[in-house]
Amino acid sequence: MVAALTAMGTATAQLKVHLQAALNVGVTREEIVEVIMQMAVYAGFPAALNALAAAREVFAASQCAD
Numbered sequence: 001m002v003a004a005l006t007a008m009g010t011a012t013a014q015l016k017v018h019l020q021a022a023l024n025v026g027v028t029r030e031e032i033v034e035v036i037m038q039m040a041v042y043a044g045f046p047a048a049l050n051a052l053a054a055a056r057e058v059f060a061a062s063q064c065a066d
Helices: 002-008 012-024 029-043 045-065
Strands: none
Touching (some): 002 012, 012 029, 012 045
């Protein structure tokens, strides 16, 4: 789902929810970043950059919660 929402490029709010869900079920931050970077090839670099910005926000929020 993270890959699909990254490729859409226009679903930042939904992407953040799924990024948090991925973290909750044990996906590592490194794995999430790798998925997003792979999507740059398919969806374009701007979509990947937007997804990385969303991931950075989710990572920061989840770090505060720890």
